[in-house]
Amino acid sequence: KAGVTQTPRYLIKTRGQQVTLSCSPISGHRSVSWYQQTPGQGLQFLFEYFSETQRNKGNFPGRFSGRQFSNSRSEMNVSTLELGDSALYLCASSSVGGNGGYTFGSGTRLTVV
Amino acid sequence: GESVGLHLPTLSVQEGDNSIINCAYSNSASDYFIWYKQESGKGPQFIIDIRSNMDKRQGQRVTVLLNKTVKHLSLQIAATQPGDSAVYFCAERLQEYGNKLVFGAGTILRVKS
Numbered sequence: 001k002a003g004v005t006q007t008p009r010y011l012i013k014t015r016g017q018q019v020t021l022s023c024s025p026i027s028g029h030r031s032v033s034w035y036q037q038t039p040g041q042g043l044q045f046l047f048e049y050f051s052e053t054q055r056n057k058g059n060f061p062g063r064f065s066g067r068q069f070s071n072s073r074s075e076m077n078v079s080t081l082e083l084g085d086s087a088l089y090l091c092a093s094s095s096v097g098g099n100g101g102y103t104f105g106s107g108t109r110l111t112v113v
Numbered sequence: 114g115e116s117v118g119l120h121l122p123t124l125s126v127q128e129g130d131n132s133i134i135n136c137a138y139s140n141s142a143s144d145y146f147i148w149y150k151q152e153s154g155k156g157p158q159f160i161i162d163i164r165s166n167m168d169k170r171q172g173q174r175v176t177v178l179l180n181k182t183v184k185h186l187s188l189q190i191a192a193t194q195p196g197d198s199a200v201y202f203c204a205e206r207l208q209e210y211g212n213k214l215v216f217g218a219g220t221i222l223r224v225k226s
Contacts, residue, residue: 004156031212043157043202043216055211090156094212101147102204102214104156 002027004093004105012111018079021108025072025093031055032074033102034066037088046089049074078110086112121200123221132190132224136203136217141184143205147214148177148188150199157202160188190222198224 005024013019025032033056034046045058049068066076072093078085088109092102126132138146144165149157163170163177163186170177176189186203200221204214 006156033212033214035214035216042218043204045213045215048212050211056213058213092214101159101162102212103159104149106154106156 004091004103006089006091006105006108008108009106010109010111012113013081014113015081015083017081018077019081019110020075020077021089021091021110023074023076023091023093023105025074025091026103029093029095029103030072031094032068032072033092033094034074034076035090035092036060037090037107038086043090046076081112083112086110121219121221123223125223125225126193128193128195128224128226130193132188132193132197132222134188134190134201134220134222136186136188136220138184138186138203138205138217139215140205140207141181142207142209143215144208145206146177146179146186147204147206148175148186149202149204150197151202151219152199160201193222193224195224195226198222 007022031050033048035043037043048056052068063079068074088107090107092104094102147162148160151157161172161175161177163179168179174191178187200219202219203217
């Protein structure tokens, strides 16, 4: 079966701009989580969506937001980009209950200049 | 954030030897644990998982051990191969937070041929 698909793979933006990243989960998975990975902070949880509802949110400013569509695809948006937002943004999908593991996509590498 | 990855420890092993990667987790109420492998330019790849009601689980060439008394998790890789070279992360899930995973800082595994 197809894995988790994230688009785009690479993105370069300027400070102050906004960006939207996309994630298509594994077919049948209804939970989509987003993580930010940086060399200094490691992997940090951003938020989780389940059945179009945000179920959990990490400790990130309100500039980071997301949504999930009825087909379980998810988008995350970062507004007013800062240099420190440069990171690898990862999306993970899981089945109901999540005990089958969480499958990650290859991520979107965002560079803010 | 909960995951800090400032300086990753490195484990260097000779090809064919066994590797043991350790992880201390943070929350005694975590109910599910996962080991991931991440290669350069890729997202984390699921290796093996274990639930909190178990203390050992084996996969193909890998074994995960869970010691809840000291909140310690280990990943054992038998007959380590050059293709095992990567960064390894442990992750814990606190069920009351849904599918939120908290990641350890990671360990770099280098396999010498």
